[in-house]
Amino acid sequence: MTEVLAECVNATRRFGSFTAVDQVSMKIEAGEIVGLLGANGAGKTTLIRMLLGLLPVSEGEVRLFGRPPSRQTRHEIGYVPQGLGIYADLTVAENLQFSRGVYGGPRQDYDAPAALRPFASAVVRDLPLGLQRRAAFAEALAHRPKLLILDEPTSGMDPLARARLWETVQRTTDEGAAVLITTHYMEESQECGRLIVMAQGQVVAAGSAAEIVGQARVIVVQSDSWVSAFRALDAAGLPVALVGTTLRVPQASRADVANALAGLPCRLTEAPATLEERFFELVRAREPAR
Amino acid sequence: MLGMIVKEFRQLRRDRRTLALMIVMPAVLLIVLGYAASFDVSSISAVVSGPQAATAAAALHPPFHAVDVAPGQDAAWAHSQLRDGKAVAAFVTGARPQVLVDGSQLFAARAAVTALSSLGHSGGAGASASAPLAGAAPQILFNPELKTSYIMIPGLAGLVLVFIGTIITALGVVRERETGTLEQLAVMPIRPRDVFLGKVVPYFVVAAVDLGIVLTIGVSVFGVPFNGSVAVYALGALLFLFATLGTGVVISSVSQNQGQATQLALMTVLPQVLLSGLIFPLGSIAVGVRWISYVFPLTYFTEISRGVMLRDEPISGLWLPFACLAGIGFAMLVLATLRFRAYLQPAEGHKRRRAPAPEEATALAGAGERK
Numbered sequence: 001m002t003e004v005l006a007e008c009v010n011a012t013r014r015f016g017s018f019t020a021v022d023q024v025s026m027k028i029e030a031g032e033i034v035g036l037l038g039a040n041g042a043g044k045t046t047l048i049r050m051l052l053g054l055l056p057v058s059e060g061e062v063r064l065f066g067r068p069p070s071r072q073t074r075h076e077i078g079y080v081p082q083g084l085g086i087y088a089d090l091t092v093a094e095n096l097q098f099s100r101g102v103y104g105g106p107r108q109d110y111d112a113p114a115a116l117r118p119f120a121s122a123v124v125r126d127l128p129l130g131l132q133r134r135a136a137f138a139e140a141l142a143h144r145p146k147l148l149i150l151d152e153p154t155s156g157m158d159p160l161a162r163a164r165l166w167e168t169v170q171r172t173t174d175e176g177a178a179v180l181i182t183t184h185y186m187e188e189s190q191e192c193g194r195l196i197v198m199a200q201g202q203v204v205a206a207g208s209a210a211e212i213v214g215q216a217r218v219i220v221v222q223s224d225s226w227v228s229a230f231r232a233l234d235a236a237g238l239p240v241a242l243v244g245t246t247l248r249v250p251q252a253s254r255a256d257v258a259n260a261l262a263g264l265p266c267r268l269t270e271a272p273a274t275l276e277e278r279f280f281e282l283v284r285a286r287e288p289a290r
Numbered sequence: 291m292l293g294m295i296v297k298e299f300r301q302l303r304r305d306r307r308t309l310a311l312m313i314v315m316p317a318v319l320l321i322v323l324g325y326a327a328s329f330d331v332s333s334i335s336a337v338v339s340g341p342q343a344a345t346a347a348a349a350l351h352p353p354f355h356a357v358d359v360a361p362g363q364d365a366a367w368a369h370s371q372l373r374d375g376k377a378v379a380a381f382v383t384g385a386r387p388q389v390l391v392d393g394s395q396l397f398a399a400r401a402a403v404t405a406l407s408s409l410g411h412s413g414g415a416g417a418s419a420s421a422p423l424a425g426a427a428p429q430i431l432f433n434p435e436l437k438t439s440y441i442m443i444p445g446l447a448g449l450v451l452v453f454i455g456t457i458i459t460a461l462g463v464v465r466e467r468e469t470g471t472l473e474q475l476a477v478m479p480i481r482p483r484d485v486f487l488g489k490v491v492p493y494f495v496v497a498a499v500d501l502g503i504v505l506t507i508g509v510s511v512f513g514v515p516f517n518g519s520v521a522v523y524a525l526g527a528l529l530f531l532f533a534t535l536g537t538g539v540v541i542s543s544v545s546q547n548q549g550q551a552t553q554l555a556l557m558t559v560l561p562q563v564l565l566s567g568l569i570f571p572l573g574s575i576a577v578g579v580r581w582i583s584y585v586f587p588l589t590y591f592t593e594i595s596r597g598v599m600l601r602d603e604p605i606s607g608l609w610l611p612f613a614c615l616a617g618i619g620f621a622m623l624v625l626a627t628l629r630f631r632a633y634l635q636p637a638e639g640h641k642r643r644r645a646p647a648p649e650e651a652t653a654l655a656g657a658g659e660r661k
Contacts, residue, residue, distance in 0.1 A: 052477050074479040085474030102478045 002029040005076075005147045005178045006051055010060035013046050013201075020046040022201040023060065028147065028178045033169060035192030036182040039283050043201035044182045048149055051180070052079060065146065075103065078140035078177075082152040084132055088125035092116055092135045095124065096142055103143035110142045115164070130161030137168055148172055150181040154188060166191050186276040197279060199286040209275050216273035216281060219257045221247035223266035236260035239280065250277040251284065311553050319560070325576035326565055331401035333573065337371045339363035340383030342422035347381075349422075353405055354379060365390075372431055374607030375597060378402055383422040393433030394600040396441045397571045403428055403436075432517075432600045440515070443508035444595035445568040448530065448588050450504050452559055454497040455534025456541065460551040463489055463542035475634060482631040490535045497531055518598035522605045526594035529615040533587035536622025543629035562588040590615045 053069025112120040368380035382388040466472040545551035566588035590611035597603035
């Protein structure tokens with residue numbers, strides 16, 4: 001049986017009358033990468049802060065490694081916040097030494113990884129963002145945590161640096177740790193074994209990317225007059241997206257689209273929705289309830 | 291340009307602390323300074339000893355007023371009274387009458403010398419107004435030449451510690467909050483107490499080194515005597531540093547950025563400079579304002595520093611400033627640790643200790659949300 005590293009049971013967090021996280025239940029098991037998707041304000045960061053033990057739950061329960069978050073459970077967690085959380089005025093090696101001072105462990109675990117070794121003596125703020133993030137990763141991983149929590153880890157990074165970070169994430173799970181990651185990049189979320197989609201503080205979908213997309217389909221509109229078609233669909237209030245000169249309309253029936261186009265010369269077909277389109281559909285479905 | 295001006299005013303309106311600093315502080319400082327900024331000494335405390343003490347005390351004229359009349363005591367007692375800061379002047383009657391003045395209280399001593407001259411105690415001339423003291427010339431103790439540097443440098447040593455202890459510490463801690471590393475510390479298995487001490491000890495060491503440098507320069511360059519016990523002085527400095535470092539941490543814990551921390555720190559440092567007795571004698575500050583002086587740790591450290599360095603005052607004579615410093619230091623340490631704990635304690639720890647209602651828990655997490 002796979003070990004459950006983190007678990008929320010009906011976890012709720014309120015700030016005054018505002019409910020940031022509402023009855024969320026989820027599990028993270030050893031060796032898996034779980035992606036937490038959601039628009040800004042969906043409750044992702046609040047959920048992470050509850051898991052980290054930075055915020056108490058208003059209702060429900062959060063358990064890490066089978067017990068409530070505590071100073072002991074922090075030994076088993078690695079965390080890379082969006083702002084990196086490493087000391088910009090220390091070198092990479094000095095940051096790792098500080099981490100060793102807090103967590104303890106063999107000195108060799110806190111040596112800079114091979115890719116960072118040439119920069120071990122460099123002050124963090126003098127490094128490019130990609131290397132800074134790698135340094136933050138190295139520090140978060142040095143004490144060999146069972147659970148790695150990453151908040152928007154690839155934000156602002158170029159594709160190559162992103163790919164390298166995902167390699168590190170994969171390697172971490174290969175060694176048995178679990179990773180909980182929030183991201184805005186839909187293509188990156190395909191790297192996650194399991195996704196949790198949040199909207200308005202609630203979990204609105206969970207499963208693999210394929211499971212979340214399910215049978216969702218979009219109407220594809222092809223037309224030489226694609227500019228006019230776009231205007232017509234937009235004017236009709238349909239959520240139209242432009243891919244090249246092709247228009248994609250999720251959450252709409254063929255009849256709705258045809259009506260909106262009002263006789264414009266177009267070719268309408270159906271296609272499976274992408275994860276991004278399904279995500280928008282899920283999020284929009286919650287908006288009226290706001 | 292008009293757009294820029296409007297934008298600046300809007301920003302200023304929302305920055306309440308800067309607005310307070312710009313508008314309220316000048317008014318407050320002017321009022322406080324108006325009452326505090328005085329070098330005039332209108333009342334000089336005196337002790338009188340020796341067989342004719344009662345007669346001499348009765349003959350004292352303003353600005354002198356007797357705080358202790360002891361016919362059974364001698365010159366040594368009178369000396370000890372001045373050393374322990376009980377009075378500024380001492381009149382010793384008997385076969386060898388003496389008039390002693392505490393030179394470490396510069397402005398009061400100068401006023402005493404002037405007053406004594408007018409009464410005829412100017413160096414051997416007769417003193418018709420006070421016969422028991424006839425022929426006694428004033429003898430200035432602890433700072434015979436009434437040098438300003440002798441009283442300023444012991445006080446300035448404290449001021450250096452205030453700057454490092456309050457401003458630098460406040461900035462050092464708030465920087466962690468600004469850069470997000472405080473949140474990282476909150477996720478690490480490190481106790482709030484260890485974070486607090488880990489942040490404070492380096493500043494403590496730097497401040498101690500600075501104090502050593504200031505004292506070395508004061509003694510070697512300016513010739514300020516160090517007559518008292520180094521151990522007593524070190525103990526006073528230790529308590530004072532705890533108070534100032536704790537103040538710095540408390541300031542940092544209620545500031546969101548370095549600008550706010552600097553403003554708040556200045557709001558505590560500036561009044562200390564003016565009201566601690568460092569520049570203006572405490573006795574000259576209007577009573578309505580003087581109570582503020584006794585809230586500040588620098589007031590007590592200045593008293594200890596001058597007492598130990600100039601008067602060789604033992605710890606027994608300084609128990610009150612020591613006790614006040616210890617009280618302020620303890621209060622600041624507790625407050626600073628509690629503020630750290632509110633941020634760094636695991637969420638379950640909060641629940642176990644206080645079992646807050648949801649609304650309370652929300653307020654508790656406010657610190658975390660405001661990073």
